Amino acid sequence: MSLLRLEGIEAAYGAAQALFGVDLAVEEGEVLALMGRNGMGKSTTIRVICRMMKQSRGSVQFDGRDMARIPSHLAARAGLGLVPEGRRVFARLTVRENLIAAARPGAWDLRKVTGLFPRLAERSGQLAGHFSGGEQQMLAIGRALMTNPRLMLLDEATEGLAPVVRQEIWAALDAVRLDTGLSLLVVDKSLAELGRIADHAVILERGRSVWHGAMADVSGDVANTYLGV
Ligand SMILES: Nc1ncnc2c1ncn2[C@@H]1O[C@H](COP(=O)(O)OP(=O)(O)O)[C@@H](O)[C@H]1O
Numbered sequence: 001m002s003l004l005r006l007e008g009i010e011a012a013y014g015a016a017q018a019l020f021g022v023d024l025a026v027e028e029g030e031v032l033a034l035m036g037r038n039g040m041g042k043s044t045t046i047r048v049i050c051r052m053m054k055q056s057r058g059s060v061q062f063d064g065r066d067m068a069r070i071p072s073h074l075a076a077r078a079g080l081g082l083v084p085e086g087r088r089v090f091a092r093l094t095v096r097e098n099l100i101a102a103a104r105p106g107a108w109d110l111r112k113v114t115g116l117f118p119r120l121a122e123r124s125g126q127l128a129g130h131f132s133g134g135e136q137q138m139l140a141i142g143r144a145l146m147t148n149p150r151l152m153l154l155d156e157a158t159e160g161l162a163p164v165v166r167q168e169i170w171a172a173l174d175a176v177r178l179d180t181g182l183s184l185l186v187v188d189k190s191l192a193e194l195g196r197i198a199d200h201a202v203i204l205e206r207g208r209s210v211w212h213g214a215m216a217d218v219s220g221d222v223a224n225t226y227l228g229v
């Protein structure tokens, strides 16, 4: 049984339908890249998975449960760790407070998260609002890990960051994967980096999943046709 399975997901913002049939699965311990050009429905799909939005059709099964029955404020408790689009941290809390507020029991604790991102340890007493974009993103990932999720979802986590900071984040995701075998669902624009970390890929086009397969096969014609690269 897959850890996460979406079947025939349709969803709308008011009268504007955004998803018209999304199917995808994430297996235990795997990294899935969710790909597609801007506006194709990646963030909407993530919102549906995390119960920030209700689907109008289709089903989301996570860890053997029908997520339609789970209210949004309990999504984290169900084991979903979201690093949302546009890093959202509590600006008026310190780093340490941000991390502790998210904590649930498990392998990931303050020590382990600050070990992964030493900058967070150095600045643990500072207000998150004073952080650079890269540091806030590390904190957002740290917060998601503190919930000890079964699946971590990252929506454009490296967007707008300097190359050196991006590399730090990719290296951390690699380390998380090797260390705990955590399952990841990753949305990112960098094909090269996704190619290194992801096992499988699903490509969305205008709100539909139109291609799925091995990440290694997302090149040439496939990348040309669906990603415009
Ligand atoms: N908050 C919103 N309100 C209305 N329409 C939205 C909203 N967010 C996204 N959309 C629309 O839904 C579609 C999919 O968007 P989105 O899921 O954000 O795409 P992606 O993450 O792949 O760039 C687009 O047509 C977009 O304009």
Ligand SMILES: [Mg+2]
Residues within 6 Å of the ligand: 042, 043, 044, 085, 155, 156
């Ligand atoms: Mg998006």
